[in-house]
Amino acid sequence: MIELRNVHHRFGDHQVLRGIDLSLTEQRIAIVGANGSGKSTLARLLNGLLLPTEGQVLVDGLDTKKHGKVIRRKVGFVFQDPDIQIIMPTVVEDLDFGLKHHGIPRPEREARVEAALAEYGLAAHRHHPAHLLSGGQKQLLAIAAVLITNPTHIIFDEPTTLLDLRNRHRITRLITELDHQVILITHDLELAATATRVIVLDQGTITADGPPTESLSSYIAAHTNP
């Protein structure tokens, strides 16, 4: 479980999050909100990529201020733009990178990479330069490279924004089939509706939090001109 206790976050003088208290216990949670409402900032606080300027973020009881390294192994993070996530030149090397970093022995790494290539439909591209993959294939690779390290929680920051309709459906299906705790930051309300809990952020505070039908109706009503 991920818990936020009276979390505030400021960039310089700019207060972005104001007094957020949340217990994230559900398996699939979506966070929606207008541009600049603080969603990505909140997402980055959840695995210690950012530390709160005030308050605490706890992952399975561990404070991100003290246990960043352990927490980043538990909480995977998929960025909106796979190009900033894909580090290695080829598909195979990129899948292997995180496993190597985790100190997994070579035979197990090879087995896990083979399984991921098959599972995510990337086997035919194993030695291709990752930057030549299509947008959908890159997003699959970025997700596979996070899942291969076996995190228990996974955060997606706008995973479908850059994708065409076909790939959007493909990634949505993949995300909805995951057994991990999934936290989705998204403007894609269809994707948000697949969660069991939807949290609405507005100017750094929570304005709705509940089942998707209720939270999404209140979000749509607040952001639709009469």
Ligand SMILES: Nc1ncnc2c1ncn2[C@@H]1O[C@H](COP(=O)(O)OP(=O)(O)OP(=O)(O)O)[C@@H](O)[C@H]1O
């Ligand atoms: N590293 C940073 N330094 C300074 N200001 C930042 C930084 N990151 C975000 N901000 C500011 O914090 C505010 C919230 O940004 P954030 O990216 O969290 O919003 P968001 O809800 O994810 O927006 P969007 O939907 O447009 O992605 C914005 O005003 C943004 O300019």
